[in-house]
Amino acid sequence: MAEHSQQAGLAHQFENLEQQRETAFLGIWIFLATEIMFFGGLFASYTIYRYFYYSAFAEGSRILSVFWGALNTGVLLTSSLTMALSVRAAQLGKRRRLMIFLVLTMLLGTTFLGIKGIEYHDKFVEHVVPGIDFAPAGRVLAEVAPGGLGHAQLYFIFYFAMTGVHAIHMIIGIGVLLVILFQAKRGKFTTQYFAPVEVAGLYWHFVDIVWIFLFPLLYLVGGRY
Amino acid sequence: MSSHIVPFKTYFKVFLALLVLLALTTGMAYVDLGGFNTVIALVIAFVKMLLVMLFFMHLRQSSALMRTVVVAGFFWLAILIGLTYSDYSTRTWIQPPQSWSSSAPATHP
Numbered sequence: 653m654a655e656h657s658q659q660a661g662l663a664h665q666f667e668n669l670e671q672q673r674e675t676a677f678l679g680i681w682i683f684l685a686t687e688i689m690f691f692g693g694l695f696a697s698y699t700i701y702r703y704f705y706y707s708a709f710a711e712g713s714r715i716l717s718v719f720w721g722a723l724n725t726g727v728l729l730t731s732s733l734t735m736a737l738s739v740r741a742a743q744l745g746k747r748r749r750l751m752i753f754l755v756l757t758m759l760l761g762t763t764f765l766g767i768k769g770i771e772y773h774d775k776f777v778e779h780v781v782p783g784i785d786f787a788p789a790g791r792v793l794a795e796v797a798p799g800g801l802g803h804a805q806l807y808f809i810f811y812f813a814m815t816g817v818h819a820i821h822m823i824i825g826i827g828v829l830l831v832i833l834f835q836a837k838r839g840k841f842t843t844q845y846f847a848p849v850e851v852a853g854l855y856w857h858f859v860d861i862v863w864i865f866l867f868p869l870l871y872l873v874g875g876r877y
Numbered sequence: 878m879s880s881h882i883v884p885f886k887t888y889f890k891v892f893l894a895l896l897v898l899l900a901l902t903t904g905m906a907y908v909d910l911g912g913f914n915t916v917i918a919l920v921i922a923f924v925k926m927l928l929v930m931l932f933f934m935h936l937r938q939s940s941a942l943m944r945t946v947v948v949a950g951f952f953w954l955a956i957l958i959g960l961t962y963s964d965y966s967t968r969t970w971i972q973p974p975q976s977w978s979s980s981a982p983a984t985h986p
Contacts, residue, residue, distance in 0.1 A: 674940065674942070677939070677940075677943055678942060678943065678946065681943050681946040681947060684947075684950065685946055685949060685950030685953070686950075688950040688951065688953075688954050689950070689953055692953075692954040692957050692958070693957065695958075696957055696958050696961050697961075699958070699962075700961065700962075700965060703965075718903060718906065722899065722903045725899050726896065726899060729892065729895045729896060729899065730892070732892075732895075732933050733889070733892040733933075735933070736883075736888050736932075736933045737885070737888060740882060740883065740885070740888070743882050744882065850935070853934075857930075857934045858934075860929060861925075861926045861930070864922050864925045864926055864929070865926070867902070867922075868918035868919070868921070868922055869918075871906075872902065872906040872914075872918055875906050875907070875908075875909060875914055876906050877906075877907050877909045
């Protein structure tokens, strides 16, 4: 098959680029299904403990900053837009535009991590890190949380576990985009072959979706009225 | 997902819709609707997820195989949540025999 050697990016075990792309998509979607289960376990156990210790969860949630949380959500939603636009640029064969949107996506992802760093620092200052001198200054959680500080600590264990695992996924995502950026710089992608960009995009959008659920479930428990 | 290129305007409109929904979720936290707050927040999050999946993740143009995998993932998640919930919600249905222990059976985790 003479076409094989002429088609950029086509691996020898595939008939054509279409089949190769479908295979790559199937692979990433199956992986994302496993990630749904991975985060699903955390969400399920969160749901159980929130049901049983609701007021402790509400009190713990009120310590979080809605401003930073909402801003971070906006940052990630924007990064999904720039990610989608980078895939579109790859479809159109616009190499420079692809690279610019990839860099923008990575910058927004790093901004997200920076804001999370600010939030984590605030948690240390406010003494709400489980196991590390846990006693929120100025707030008598033991009075409002039935069962005492233990249940409030449970909320913060979920906060750090869920946002921490999410942040690790963000870091990995930024790393993946860095690799894609260098591949784009070397001219690896054509209008026919750009599946790696799309696959990276699917991962990035998934991490965004996880945060879309994390924000209301962690920051907005019990309301602020 | 072959030759169909989604217009920039479509992506931007979806992005604006996502921002509006974010403002709605955030603003609603300051309004007292009791238990309804949580329901609305989850519904809004679900709509946002659908927007991202259909438009940004190209599920609208994807083959049936991809969509089947997505549905399967959520199906397994439903099993996880459903069976876990059914465990906790039925713990008081059957009491262990009095002879087993002197203290009352635990119903809380």
